[in-house]
Amino acid sequence: MKRCVLCGDTFLSADWNCPGCGGSPPRSKGFVAFAPEASESNDGFSPSYFSRLVDLEAGHFWFEGRNQVILWGLRRYAREARSLMEVGCGTGVVLQAVHRDMPNMHLCGSEIFSNGLPFAAQRLPEADLMQMDARKMPFDAEFDAIGLFDVLEHIEDDRVVLRETWRSLKPGGCVLITVPQHPSLWSAVDEHSYHKRRYVAKELIAKLVEADFEILHITSFMTLLLPIFVLSRLHYRGLGRKLSPGEALEIHPLLNGLFSKILACERLLIQLGLKLPAGGSLFAVARRPPAAEK
Template identity: 25%
Template structure:
């Protein structure tokens, strides 16, 4: 796994910057569901894309707070029964739970009017590999199957598209060639400086057209806005 190497890794940097292309305005309070280490919330706060964040994950042993160098605060809690967040993140979370509709419905009902939701999930069941087994995924999605989940949760998607489409053909070929193999690690590994910079550049350029991409990519992205 990447550990501290995630901070400059092309995948995390590209996905974080992708998030910011879906803001109508700068968020103030962030609720990060299934946040793990809280990397995306920390990145947003460190780049002045929010004033504070609450990361929710039942895997935390204890609840805690982290003060970032710029004075922003991240709270880490096992659960929450209320939220005033104007940005709710579910970054690669829904694929981990048996009932994705119930999880999304819970936080949709919890969010205040006007809140923006940004959801990412892995794309296409035919790309299933040992990577998914290792991460204990339940499913992969298409834009249509994610839309069905969203509507079943009582919400309406404002935007649905694929991301990492530029590298999709090569990544899909590698996944298919490795089909049937077992692995005790994730596919997410450090990249050399040249490859890392090249991939960041390719994915960065893709953000200009990603909202039109309903053909293919490694991730499905959804944006929802709760009626004010």
């Protein structure tokens, strides 16, 4: 169900006109906007970075590798899902991959920054896209699956986001999460990316359990590349040089191809059920209990 951001009533409707108060959300850059005041004044990301990001994502080993882990998780734990909301969809790189793999899935995407939504719409015109604050989701028991892909680390109140995610999922629905891992890997790239934290597995598990989720699966990924990540950070620390996120993502095509092959081998281990103990990122799948009421 949808939840009116003005009066709090819940309703079933094809549009966002509330039958209770008659109100409807405004629009920003052509998209329904539930938190327009936060679109340009938020410290979780730089909206000017979207145009750069959309050029870097295509074919990049990191984004392709993450997409493949996400798709495996959806097929393994949410294969019956008919609807997916990606919170913090950015330029739509994940939604596009999901659509190619699961063309019958109804896809929605939200982004706190309206600037990212035109890029997502260009990649996937079929998706329902909206401007939204992840801490105030206008839904109750609406989605079979929700994705939080490298989103939680940008938000100070990550516990609030997990509670809102729980409420927005249908009973039995799954949340799929990726986050950067290992605080010891903190670098200037995290600072430039407006990260609030890097996670450890115990922290993410504890926060999910606190929000009444059942943990279905958790594993590290970007594991086989972890030594390279560590050496890279040590190298630039030694030089006293700080890389911007764009510079950190730039890579020679030959290395990009090599890293993609390494991650393909790593995925085989994950698909075989091996839970990798360390890696640059963490992947978790959790479920809202089927009969839970809160």
